[in-house]
Amino acid sequence: xxxxxxxxxxxxxxxxxxxxxxxxxxxxxxxxxxxxxxxxxxxxxxxxxxxxxxxxxxxxxxxxxxxxxxxxxxxxxxxxxxxxxxxxxxxxxxxxxxxxxxxxxxxxxxxxxxxxxxxxxxxxxxxxxxxxxxxxxxxxxxxxxxxxxxxxxxxxxxxxxxxxxxxxxxxxxxxxxxxxxxxxxxxxxxxxxxxxxxxxxxxxxxxxxxxxxxxxxxxxxxxxxxxxxxxxxxxxxxxxxxxxxxxxxxxxxxxxxxxxxxxxxxxxxxxxxxxxxxxxxxxxxxxxxxxxxxxxxxxxxxxxxxxxxxxxxxxxxxxxxxxxxxxxxxxxxxxxxxxxxxxxxxxxxxxxxxxxxxxxxxxxxxxxxxxxxxxxxxxxxxxxxxxxxxxxxxxxxxxxxxxxxxxxxxxxxxxxxxxxxxxxxxxxxxxxxxxxxxxxxxxxxxxxxxxxxxxxxxxxxxxxxxxxxxxxxxxxxxxxxxxxxxxxxxxxxx
Amino acid sequence: xxxxxxxxxxxxxxxxxxxxxxxxxxxxxxxxxxxxxxxxxxxxxxxxxxxxxxxxxxxxxxxxxxxxxxxxxxxxxxxxxxxxxxxxxxxxxxxxxxxxxxxxxxxxxxxxxxxxxxxxxxxxxxxxxxxxxxxxxxxxxxxxxxxxxxxxxxxxxxxxxxxxxxxxxxxxxxxxxxxxxxxxxxxxxxxxxxxxxxxxxxxxxxxxxxxxxxxxxxxxxxxxxxxxxxxxxxxxxxxxxxxxxxxxxxxxxxxxxxxxxxxxxxxxxxxxxxxxxxxxxxxxxxxxxxxxxxxxxxxxxxxxxxxxxxxxxxxxxxxxxxxxxxxxxxxxxxxxxxxxxxxxxxxxxxxxxxxxxxxxxxxxxxxxxxxxxxxxxxxxxxxxxxxxxxxxxxxxxxxxxxxxxxxxxxxxxxxxxxxxxxxxxxxxxxxxxxxxxxxxxxxxxxxxxxxxxxxxxxxxxxxxxxxxxxxx
Numbered sequence: 001x002x003x004x005x006x007x008x009x010x011x012x013x014x015x016x017x018x019x020x021x022x023x024x025x026x027x028x029x030x031x032x033x034x035x036x037x038x039x040x041x042x043x044x045x046x047x048x049x050x051x052x053x054x055x056x057x058x059x060x061x062x063x064x065x066x067x068x069x070x071x072x073x074x075x076x077x078x079x080x081x082x083x084x085x086x087x088x089x090x091x092x093x094x095x096x097x098x099x100x101x102x103x104x105x106x107x108x109x110x111x112x113x114x115x116x117x118x119x120x121x122x123x124x125x126x127x128x129x130x131x132x133x134x135x136x137x138x139x140x141x142x143x144x145x146x147x148x149x150x151x152x153x154x155x156x157x158x159x160x161x162x163x164x165x166x167x168x169x170x171x172x173x174x175x176x177x178x179x180x181x182x183x184x185x186x187x188x189x190x191x192x193x194x195x196x197x198x199x200x201x202x203x204x205x206x207x208x209x210x211x212x213x214x215x216x217x218x219x220x221x222x223x224x225x226x227x228x229x230x231x232x233x234x235x236x237x238x239x240x241x242x243x244x245x246x247x248x249x250x251x252x253x254x255x256x257x258x259x260x261x262x263x264x265x266x267x268x269x270x271x272x273x274x275x276x277x278x279x280x281x282x283x284x285x286x287x288x289x290x291x292x293x294x295x296x297x298x299x300x301x302x303x304x305x306x307x308x309x310x311x312x313x314x315x316x317x318x319x320x321x322x323x324x325x326x327x328x329x330x331x332x333x334x335x336x337x338x339x340x341x342x343x344x345x346x347x348x349x350x351x352x353x354x355x356x357x358x359x360x361x362x363x364x365x366x367x368x369x370x371x372x373x374x375x376x377x378x379x380x381x382x383x384x385x386x387x388x389x390x391x392x393x394x395x396x397x398x399x400x401x402x403x404x405x406x407x408x409x410x411x412x413x414x415x416x417x418x419x420x421x422x423x424x425x426x427x428x429x430x431x432x433x434x435x436x437x438x439x440x441x442x443x444x445x446x447x448x449x450x451x452x453x454x455x456x457x458x459x460x461x462x463x464x465x466x467x468x469x470x471x472x473x474x475x476x477x478x479x480x481x482x483x484x485x486x487x488x489x490x491x492x493x494x
Numbered sequence: 495x496x497x498x499x500x501x502x503x504x505x506x507x508x509x510x511x512x513x514x515x516x517x518x519x520x521x522x523x524x525x526x527x528x529x530x531x532x533x534x535x536x537x538x539x540x541x542x543x544x545x546x547x548x549x550x551x552x553x554x555x556x557x558x559x560x561x562x563x564x565x566x567x568x569x570x571x572x573x574x575x576x577x578x579x580x581x582x583x584x585x586x587x588x589x590x591x592x593x594x595x596x597x598x599x600x601x602x603x604x605x606x607x608x609x610x611x612x613x614x615x616x617x618x619x620x621x622x623x624x625x626x627x628x629x630x631x632x633x634x635x636x637x638x639x640x641x642x643x644x645x646x647x648x649x650x651x652x653x654x655x656x657x658x659x660x661x662x663x664x665x666x667x668x669x670x671x672x673x674x675x676x677x678x679x680x681x682x683x684x685x686x687x688x689x690x691x692x693x694x695x696x697x698x699x700x701x702x703x704x705x706x707x708x709x710x711x712x713x714x715x716x717x718x719x720x721x722x723x724x725x726x727x728x729x730x731x732x733x734x735x736x737x738x739x740x741x742x743x744x745x746x747x748x749x750x751x752x753x754x755x756x757x758x759x760x761x762x763x764x765x766x767x768x769x770x771x772x773x774x775x776x777x778x779x780x781x782x783x784x785x786x787x788x789x790x791x792x793x794x795x796x797x798x799x800x801x802x803x804x805x806x807x808x809x810x811x812x813x814x815x816x817x818x819x820x821x822x823x824x825x826x827x828x829x830x831x832x833x834x835x836x837x838x839x840x841x842x843x844x845x846x847x848x849x850x851x852x853x854x855x856x857x858x859x860x861x862x863x864x865x866x867x868x869x870x871x872x873x874x875x876x877x878x879x880x881x882x883x884x885x886x887x888x889x890x891x892x893x894x895x896x897x898x899x900x901x902x903x904x905x906x907x908x909x910x911x912x913x914x915x916x917x918x919x920x921x922x923x924x925x926x927x928x929x930x931x932x933x934x935x936x937x938x939x940x941x942x943x944x945x946x947x948x949x950x951x952x953x954x955x956x957x958x959x960x961x962x963x964x965x966x
Contacts, residue, residue: 069954071954072954161916176905177898179882183886
């Protein structure tokens with residue numbers, strides 16, 4: 001490969017943002033600005049599809065690797081993908097154009113700045129998923145804070161300032177320890193290159209502390225109980241597009257990080273801390289599901305459901321079973337699609353009624369039927385009904401969990417029931433019931449762009465629900481190889 | 495003296511100062527000419543320094559009391575260029591307050607001369623001479639806006655406290671002279687070992703004096719008041735240039751003269767560093783005046799720079815030099831923004847005055863935001879790399895406590911930088927500021943912002959420049 005496809009994926013949105021920067025300004029430009037952004041992100045999506053087509057899923061080697069000297073004798077700019085990361089890149093490039101399409105009604109002022117932030121965010125997120133150097137990874141991982149802080153803070157709701165600060169400081173606090181760990185790894189092994197580190201291994205006696213340092217960053221970002229409290233605030237106050245980015249992609253960085261770094265670099269420590277992860281995951285699943293049950297704000301409810309869903313993900317990853325990890329990745333992709341769709345659904349009614357409270361609504365099924373059908377689909381996908389992508393992920397995770405630890409699996413399965421309860425109850429209260437609020441009668445059904453967005457999210461949700469093979473094929477070899485090296489390292493104690 | 499051309503920059507600068515002084519006295523209304531001539535002098539001195547000394551490995555002159563090596567040449571050039579930028583963007587400010595006088599550039603030049611002597615010094619007496627020359631000029635500069643009571647207060651405070659610290663420093667020098675029999679750094683290094691504990695007293699006193707000069711906690715009390723009271727252009731000068739010289743002396747003093755006593759001074763430096771980082775971060779949270787906030791922020795940044803010196807290794811010292819260079823660039827940007835906040839001949843320096851800046855002046859707000867994120871140390875901006883190198887060298891010496899406290903205090907510090915961004919971007923706008931800034935002010939803001947922004951594309955260049963420093 002001569003054409004630097006991954007670097008292009010990273011750079012293209014930034015170039016688009018650069019163009020937008022110079023067309024900033026008056027209202028007349030808004031139309032142009034939006035289409036430039038949409039065009040850029042769509043081209044990026046096509047490019048990533050092209051990447052997926054070229055991708056060879058019979059090997060677990062890193063592909064499309066590019067390497068350039070960045071800081072001499074210290075850090076190389078190195079990017080590449082394997083089966084684990086490529087799906088996240090696809091998810092990112094797929095969600096971003098939909099986000100941009102969704103700004104029509106929600107973002108009224110400073111549109112071009114908003115789109116610049118979204119595009120730069122996309123660059124950083126793709127960078128996170130394909131960087132093969134710890135320092136580069138950290139750079140992208142942290143840099144994403146800046147655009148997200150602005151998205152929440154400038155275009156958010158009433159308590160945006162509080163939420164933006166909480167988001168920023170929480171995540172920064174988690175990440176600084178990871179920086180210490182990264183420098184320590186460099187000091188111990190003389191490299192920060194992930195591929196080299198995979199082959200070198202890190203001495204067992206250092207692993208526990210390093211694992212904890214990485215964990216502190218990923219746990220905040222996932223978010224795991226008890227450091228999840230920034231998420232509901234951030235979600236509720238962010239504009240719809242911001243919530244979508246946050247839920248669909250930002251949270252996945254941590255899941256990806258757990259697989260790539262915690263399992264890949266510190267097998268011995270991962271083994272030691274598996275009970276910790278199990279406990280926290282199970283608490284997240286049960287506890288936050290109950291909290292979700294009691295929410296009166298739709299966005300908050302979905303935010304808590306995200307925490308519960310990510311609980312399944314961390315649970316699946318640390319089963320170290322083929323099914324468990326496969327399930328986690330599929331769950332992350334599925335959650336990316338479904339939570340994005342749910343936030344957009346909330347956005348749709350919010351734009352019309354300017355309320356996110358559940359009790360504002362009720363009985364709107366006869367007024368906006370198209371919306372109700374799609375909302376129904378995503379509700380069912382969120383609770384993991386067979387035939388939707390949510391089912392495949394949860395099912396595989398629980399299968400992996402049963403193999404590893406029966407008790408944990410049983411408790412986690414109970415979570416599925418509570419999950420069904422809060423999602424269905426939400427749906428019932430919003431869509432069905434008596435139409436009490438007369439203002440609701442003026443609501444208009446989905447307009448064209450909203451239909452396009454929600455349908456394009458519905459298609460993969462259903463498609464991968466019935467036919468998850470393309471996803472599993474892509475990740476299978478990489479994961480089985482990961483588990484093999486993991487077990488080998490554990491046995492030979494390096 | 496065969497090597498007199500090596501101190502030609504200093505000779506040229508002193509002759510120029512005298513010439514400018516005479517010119518200023520004899521020619522009426524010559525402040526503009528003198529300002530321009532001083533700029534030329536600074537540039538020419540920088541060029542001479544570059545030409546004459548940058549290639550020199552290490553030469554000692556005047557009975558080994560002056561040292562010319564790569565470190566001194568680099569730091570002198572940094573000092574001269576930073577001063578050039580300070581001087582060039584301050585003229586509008588001075589005109590507004592009707593203090594655009596001949597003394598201003600001449601005083602700045604004299605203090606630069608003092609700093610150059612400090613940077614060159616390889617001897618306690620020479621070092622003290624340089625220090626006093628720069629300090630005396632700085633006292634006068636702090637009071638330069640003498641009609642304002644705050645400015646006079648700043649100068650007086652600075653004078654009293656600085657004189658006190660000079661006294662401590664001098665006492666430390668005399669102790670060291672008493673126990674080693676010399677004031678020369680190299681001779682002192684050879685004479686160590688006999689009366690270690692007594693010498694430690696000397697080191698402590700000298701470190702206290704130096705910590706005063708670079709406003710490290712717990713010797714920082716003068717900084718917020720002086721920074722607030724002095725004219726903004728002078729504050730800019732205070733926050734940038736004297737720190738370069740003082741850091742060089744720190745390095746020279748600890749690494750050349752007392753490297754063998756590292757166990758004694760390392761703890762002191764770690765304490766100074768941690769205290770400055772934490773205090774700078776926490777105390778800045780409650781501030782309402784931007785200049786005061788800049789003072790606390792500079793206290794914090796000095797802490798990071800000292801963390802590099804505390805390692806006692808070449809890498810650590812180089813990372814400190816990188817830190818101070820990047821810090822200078824960021825501060826230049828920050829103060830350029832401050833100097834742009836002007837409406838009808840009045841400068842605004844309260845934090846609330848930033849409110850809604852992004853609506854009225856989107857470019858100014860954007861630059862300031864980039865600078866603030868960089869000061870907070872968020873990647874991929876230059877400020878992150880500065881901290882990254884420092885912590886890399888700190889962790890290589892297994893000083894984990896220092897690294898973790900330092901990084902945690904960046905999180906605290908991030909809070910007050912974010913608060914400024916919040917005020918600019920999330921709050922309601924106020925009246926617009928003037929937009930007719932001088933060309934140079936715009937230039938320095940664009941220059942510093944762009945450097946901060948694109949630094950991550952070429953991170954090796956600065957490292958290559960700095961990695962040639964080698965004094966151990």
